[in-house]
Amino acid sequence: MENSKPLIEIKNLKKYFPAKKSFFGKTISNVKAVDDVSFVVNKGETLGLVGESGCGKTTTGRTIIKLYEPTSGNIIYNGVDISKLSPSKMMPYRRKMQMIFQDPYASLDSRMTVGDIIGEPIDIHNLMKGKERQDRIQYLLNKVGLNKDHVNRYPHEFSGGQRQRIGIARALAVEPEFIVCDEPISALDVSIQAQVVNMLEDLQEDMGLTYLFIAHDLSMVKHISTKIGVMYLGKIVELAESNELYKNPLHPYTKALLSAIPIPDPDMAAKNTRIVLEGETPSPIDPAPGCRFKDRCKYATERCSEKEPKLKDLGGGHCTACHLYDK
Template sequence: MQEKKVLLEVNNLKKYFPVKTGMFAKEKSFVKAVDDVSFHIRQGETLGLVGESGCGKTTTGRTIMKLYEPTSGQIIYDGKNIEALSEKQMVPYRKRLQMIFQDPYASLNPRMTVGDIIGEAIEIHKLMGKKERQERVLELLNTVGLNRDHGARYPHEFSGGQRQRIGIARSLAVNPDFIVCDEPISALDVSIQAQIVNMLEELQEKLNLTYLFIAHDLSMVKHISNRIGVMYLGKLVEIGSSNDLYNKPLHPYTKALLSAIPIPDPNLAEKNKRIILQGETPSPIDPKPGCRFKDRCKYAKEKCGIEEPRLKIVEGGRSVACHLF
C-alpha cells in the first residue's frame, strides 16, 4: 500500500511571547510557549496532541494556522512554506486550513444568525452567489445533524453540543483539506463528546480531511488519532503511533500521563500503578538549561541538567526526547 503524501510539515517551530518581569527589568524575558517543535501529518491522517494545561498545544495549533505569527521555523503546507507569507498571500490557504475552537460559547458571534455564521467564510472568499450560499448552509446544517430551520436562530438558543456542531459546520463551509481541532470536546458533557468525535471521524472519511486533534482526554485521543505527540512545557517529548504509545510509553512524562487515565474495571484499576509526579511544573519564562522535565523525573541524571535532549527515532518509527534512550 502506497503511503499518502505529507500534507503538513512543521520544522523547528517556535512561538515566544515577550513578558515584563519587573518594573526596572532591562532585559526582555520570553514565554517560550512553543520551542523548536517538529512533526508531520499525512493526508487523511489524524495527529493527536496531548499534554497538561499550559504546555503549548493550543499555541502550536494557532501558530500553524498563523493566527499567531511564528517567532521562527517552517510551516510547510502541501509543499509550500506558508510561514513567510503575508496576510494577503495567505488568503488562498485560509480556505484550505480551518479551525474548530475549544469554547462553543465564545467562538460564535452572538449577534449573527447561525446561517450567517456558517455562510460568512463563503461570502468572504466570494465562492458562491446568495442563493447557492443559502443552499450550502442548509446542506451543512444537515451534515452536522441540525435542522434546516436552525439557520434562522441565534447561538444563545442552542446547547453546548449543538453550538459545537455549528462551529464544525462553519469550518467545513469552504471545503478545507486540513482542520485544527482545538480541544473541541473539552467544554461538552461526556454524553455528547462521543457523538462529536464519531461525527468528526465520519466527516474525515467522507471528505478526506486531515486533523490535528488537540485534547486533554487521553482515551478519546487514542480513539480518534493515528499517531500521537506528547508535549511538555513547549517541547515535543514523544511521538508515535496511537497503539504503540499507549501500550508501551517510553518517555517518563508519557508514562505518568497514561497512568492517570481512569480505568472502569475495578480489578484492573487496582493493578494499575499511578505515577505521581513530584513538584510543580517549571515556569515557561526563559526555562533553565537541560531537560525541562528533569526536576520532576525520578530518572534524572547529571547530563539532564546540562544538555537538552533532542527528539530522535528509537524504535519502529517512535521518537522520544530523553537521555535514557
C-alpha cells in the same frame, strides 16, 4: 496511511511571547510557549496532541494556521513554506486550513444568526452567492446533524453540543483540507462527547480531511488519532503511532500521563500503578538549561541538567526526547 503524502510539515517551530521589557522597550525575557517543535501530518491522518494545561498545545495549533505569527521555524503546507507569507498571499491557505475552537459559545458571535455564522467564511472568500450559498449552508447544517429550522436562530438558543456542531459547520464552509480541533469536546457533556468525535471521524472519511486533534482526554485521543505527540513545556517529548504509544510508552512523562487514565474495571484498576509526579511544572519564561522535565523525573541525572535531549527516532517512527535512550 503508509503511502500518504505529507500535508503539513512543521520544522523547528517556535512561538515566543514577550514576558518582560526594558525601559527602552527591548524584550529581556520570553514565554517560550512553543520551542523547537517538529512533526509531519500526512493527508487523511489525525495527529493527536496531548499534555498538561499550559504545555503549548493550543499555541502550536494556532501558530500552524497563523493565527499567531511564528517566531521562527517552517510551516510547510503541501510543499509550500507559508511561515513568512504576507496576509494577502495567505488567503488561499486560510481557506484550506480551518479551526474548531474549544468554547463553542465564545467562538460564535451572539449577534449573528446560524445562517450568517456559517455563511460568513463563504462571503469572505467569495465562493458563492444567492441560492447556491443558501443551499451550501443547508447542506452543512444537515452534515452536522442540524436542520433548516435552525438557520435563523441565534447561538444562545442552542445547547453546548449543538453550538459546537455550528462551529464545525462553519469550519467546513470553505471546503478545507486541514482542521485544527482545539479541544473540541472538553466543554461538552460526557454523553455528547462521543457523538461529536464520531461525527468528526465520519466527516474525515467523507471529505478526506486531515486533523490536528488537541485534547486532554487520552482515551479519546487514542480513539481518533493515527499518531500522537506528547507535549511538555513547549516541547514534544514523545511521538509515535497511536497504538504503539499506548502499548509501549518510553518517556517518563508519557508513562505518568497514561497511568492516570481511569480504568472502568475495578480489578484491573487495582492492578494499575499510578505514577504521581512530584513538584510543580516549571515556568515557561526562559526555562533553565537541560531537560525541562528533570525537576519532576525520578530518573534525572546530572546530564539532564546540562544537556537538552533531542527528539530521536528509536525505530518504527517511535520518537522520544530522553537521555535514558541515548546510546
